[in-house]
Amino acid sequence: MTATSPATTLVHPASPAGPWWRDAVVYQVYPRSFADGDGDGIGDLPGATTRLGHLAELGVDAVWVSPFYPSPQHDAGYDVADYRDVDPMFGVLADADAFVAEAHRYGLRVFVDLVPNHTSSEHAWFRAALTAGPRSAERDRYLFRDGRGPAGAQPPNNWRSTFGGPAWTRVTEPDGTPGQWYLHLFDETQPDLDWTNPQVRAEFEAVLRFWLDRGVDGFRIDVAHGMVKAPGLPDLPEASDDTDPRHHQGPMWDQDGVHEIYRSWRAVLDSYDGDRAMVAEAWVTPLSRLARYVRPDEVHQSFNFAFLTSRWDAAELRTVVTESLTAMDTVGATTTWVLSNHDVVRHATRLGMADPGSFGSGIGADDPQPDLELGLRRARAAALIMLGLPGSAYLYQGEELGLPEHTTLDDTERQDPVWERTGHTQKGRDGCRVPLPWEADAPAYGFSPTGASWLTQPAVFAERALDRQRGVAGSTYELYRAALARRRELAVGSGSLAWVEDLCGATSMAYLNRDLLVVANLGGEPVQVPDGYRVILRSDTAGASGGSEVPADTTVWAVPLT
Known part of the structure; x- marks a missing residue:
C-alpha cells in the first residue's frame, strides 16, 4: 500500500x-x-x-x-x-x-x-569609572546619571531590575560623598554599558x-x-x-x-x-x-x-x-x-x-x-x-x-x-x-x-x-539519538512544513516535512496514523517502530510505505 x-x-x-x-x-x-x-x-x-x-x-x-x-x-x-x-x-x-x-x-x-x-562591577573599566568621578570619559562607557530630587537622593528614573528591586545603585564618590547612580538591568554587580560610546x-x-x-x-x-x-x-x-x-x-x-x-x-x-x-x-x-x-x-x-x-x-x-x-x-x-x-x-x-x-x-x-x-x-x-x-x-x-x-x-x-x-x-x-x-x-x-x-x-x-x-531500548537518550539520526537522514532541518488538516484537532496536530509525517496527540483520544505510512519512531516506546495508534501525550514519526 x-x-x-x-x-x-x-x-x-x-x-x-x-x-x-x-x-x-x-x-x-x-x-x-x-x-x-x-x-x-x-x-x-x-x-x-x-x-x-x-x-x-x-x-x-x-x-x-x-x-x-x-x-x-x-x-x-x-x-x-x-x-x-x-x-x-x-x-x-x-x-x-x-x-x-x-x-x-x-x-x-x-x-x-x-x-x-x-x-x-569588577571589570577594569568599571573600577576606573568609580575612581575617575562624574562626567569623566571612564564613566561615559556606562550609564551613570545624576539622581533626582533634593541632593540627587532619588534614582534617575523608575526602572526596575529584571532580577527584582531597583535598576539603579548610587555610588560613593572618590571624596566620600554620595554621588551618581549607575544603571543595572540585572544585579547591582552588573552595570550596563552605554552602547552610544564608540569605545x-x-x-x-x-x-x-x-x-x-x-x-x-x-x-x-x-x-x-x-x-x-x-x-x-x-x-x-x-x-x-x-x-x-x-x-x-x-x-x-x-x-x-x-x-x-x-x-x-x-x-x-x-x-x-x-x-x-x-x-x-x-x-x-x-x-x-x-x-x-x-x-x-x-x-x-x-x-x-x-x-x-x-x-x-x-x-x-x-x-x-x-x-x-x-x-x-x-x-x-x-x-x-x-x-x-x-x-x-x-x-x-x-x-x-x-x-x-x-x-x-x-x-x-x-x-x-x-x-x-x-x-x-x-x-x-x-x-x-x-x-x-x-x-x-x-x-x-x-x-x-x-x-x-x-x-x-x-x-x-x-x-x-x-x-x-x-x-x-x-x-x-x-x-x-x-x-x-x-x-x-x-x-x-x-x-x-x-x-x-x-x-x-x-x-x-x-x-x-x-x-x-545508553543502549537501553525505550530510554530517553536513545530516543534523542534516533531522532537526531533520522533528522539528518531525512534532511528535516532544510525541509518544509504543511499541516495535515484531518489530523489537526482540539488535542492533536500533524504536519508533513518533506516525506516525514509527524503526528502528535497532546492528550485526547487516540489518533490513527493514515494508511500508507510506516511508523519509524515513537516517543512512548522510543526506538520501536510499528503501531499506527498514537495515544495521549505521544508523538510519532512516520514515512510513506515503499
Missing part, C-alpha cells in the same frame, strides 16, 4: 542547501554543571572536554558553551570581569583552546557566550576578533535586545518586580539602535571563513519584531521563545509554529526552536505541572510539585515535535536524559541573585542548573570524581543517569 496524499496546508517550503547553522542542532553546555575534571565540585573546561564524545555520539552538530570568563560569579559568570581569558574556576586559556580543538576533531562547531549588555563598540568588535582568531565558530549573544536604551531614559508607565523574561517591554528593550550594532558585527564575522554565526537571546514580541534581528545582514539565528513558553495545547502550538515560520520566511531566515535552557524551568517539569507548560521563576519544595512520569512522557513527545520541524534546534544539557528540574532544592543552597533580590519570593534558576548525572552508582553520579557537587543532585537523577540509558 502506498501513502495517499492527505489534505494539507503549506506553511513553509523546503529550502535549498545552505550554511551549516541554518539546520544545525546545537547542544548547550553550562560548564559549571556539565563535568568536573578536578574534583572541586564545579564543572570546568577540562572536564567538559572529556565528555565531548557524548555529544558526538548523541548526534548534534555544534555546542554552545555558557560563560567561562573571569568573573566574581555573582550571576554564574554572566558578570564578566575580563572577556579575553578563562576564570581559574574553569581552567586556563589553553583549556579553552583545547576544548575548541577537541570539539573540531569530533566534527562539532563551537559557540561561546558573549555578554555585551553589561560587565561585572564600547570598538572593544566588543575586538573581543569578537579575539575569539574568532582562536577558532570559535560563533557567538550566543546574551540579552541581545537590551543593549540600547531609549534616549533620555524615560520613566516606565509603571514599575514592577516582574522577572518573567516574556514581559521584557519598555524603553530598555528592543530599541532600533541594536540593529546597527549587529550589522557591524555581521561584517566582522563575514570577514572570516567557515560560515561563522551568531544566535541572539532576544525575548522580543511579536514575532515580526524578532524577525528584524535575523535579517540577512544581522544576526544569523534568534531563539524562538514563543515556542518555548507555549502551553501543552495543540492549537497554541500550531499557531506559534505557523507564525514563527511565516515571520522568519519574510526575511529569509531560519527558525530556531528551543524547549529549555539555563534560565527557565526544565520542560520535563513544566509539562508535568497542573497547568502543563506554565512558566515561572523556579519551583521550590513548598510549591505545587509536578507529575514526573507525565512530565517526562510529554517532554519526549515535545522533543519529537521540535526535532521534526524545519530550521535549527537547541538542546539544553541533560534534556536528552529526560532530566527534571530539581524542585526540592534546599533554599540554603540557592545562589541565583533572583532569590535574594526578590526577597525570597521567587526561587530563581538554580533548579535547572544542577550538575548532570553520568553514572548512577558513582560519586555525584559521575559528575565529579570526589563526589563534590556545587548543588545537590536529586535522587531521581540516578535512574536517569547516562549509563542507565
Whole structure:
C-alpha cells in the first residue's frame, strides 16, 4: 500500500542547501554543571572536554558553551570581569583552546557566550569609572546619571531590575560623598554599558576578533535586545518586580539602535571563513519584531521563545509554529526552536505541572510539585515535535536524559541573585542548573570524581543517569539519538512544513516535512496514523517502530510505505 496524499496546508517550503547553522542542532553546555575534571565540585573546561564524545555520539552538530570568563560569579559568570581569558574556576586559556580543538576533531562547531549588555562591577573599566568621578570619559562607557530630587537622593528614573528591586545603585564618590547612580538591568554587580560610546563598540568588535582568531565558530549573544536604551531614559508607565523574561517591554528593550550594532558585527564575522554565526537571546514580541534581528545582514539565528513558553495545547502550538515560520520566511531566515535552557524551568517539569507548560521563576519544595512520569512522557513527545520541524534546534544539557528540574532544592543552597533580590519570593534558576548525572552508582553520579557537587543532585537523577540509558531500548537518550539520526537522514532541518488538516484537532496536530509525517496527540483520544505510512519512531516506546495508534501525550514519526 502506498501513502495517499492527505489534505494539507503549506506553511513553509523546503529550502535549498545552505550554511551549516541554518539546520544545525546545537547542544548547550553550562560548564559549571556539565563535568568536573578536578574534583572541586564545579564543572570546568577540562572536564567538559572529556565528555565531548557524548555529544558526538548523541548526534548534534555544534555546542554552545555558557560563560567561562573571569568573573566574581555573582550571576554564574554572566558578570564578566575580563572577556579575553578563562576564570581559574574553569581552567586556563589553553583549556579553552583545547576544548575548541577537541570539539573540531569530533566534527562539532563551537559557540561561546558573549555578554555585551553589561560587565561585572569588577571589570577594569568599571573600577576606573568609580575612581575617575562624574562626567569623566571612564564613566561615559556606562550609564551613570545624576539622581533626582533634593541632593540627587532619588534614582534617575523608575526602572526596575529584571532580577527584582531597583535598576539603579548610587555610588560613593572618590571624596566620600554620595554621588551618581549607575544603571543595572540585572544585579547591582552588573552595570550596563552605554552602547552610544564608540569605545564600547570598538572593544566588543575586538573581543569578537579575539575569539574568532582562536577558532570559535560563533557567538550566543546574551540579552541581545537590551543593549540600547531609549534616549533620555524615560520613566516606565509603571514599575514592577516582574522577572518573567516574556514581559521584557519598555524603553530598555528592543530599541532600533541594536540593529546597527549587529550589522557591524555581521561584517566582522563575514570577514572570516567557515560560515561563522551568531544566535541572539532576544525575548522580543511579536514575532515580526524578532524577525528584524535575523535579517540577512544581522544576526544569523534568534531563539524562538514563543515556542518555548507555549502551553501543552495543540492549537497554541500550531499557531506559534505557523507564525514563527511565516515571520522568519519574510526575511529569509531560519527558525530556531528551543524547549529549555539555563534560565527557565526544565520542560520535563513544566509539562508535568497542573497547568502543563506554565512558566515561572523556579519551583521550590513548598510549591505545587509536578507529575514526573507525565512530565517526562510529554517532554519526549515535545522533543519529537521540535526535532521534526524545519530550521535549527537547541538542546539544553541533560534534556536528552529526560532530566527534571530539581524542585526540592534546599533554599540554603540557592545562589541565583533572583532569590535574594526578590526577597525570597521567587526561587530563581538554580533548579535547572544542577550538575548532570553520568553514572548512577558513582560519586555525584559521575559528575565529579570526589563526589563534590556545587548543588545537590536529586535522587531521581540516578535512574536517569547516562549509563542507565545508553543502549537501553525505550530510554530517553536513545530516543534523542534516533531522532537526531533520522533528522539528518531525512534532511528535516532544510525541509518544509504543511499541516495535515484531518489530523489537526482540539488535542492533536500533524504536519508533513518533506516525506516525514509527524503526528502528535497532546492528550485526547487516540489518533490513527493514515494508511500508507510506516511508523519509524515513537516517543512512548522510543526506538520501536510499528503501531499506527498514537495515544495521549505521544508523538510519532512516520514515512510513506515503499
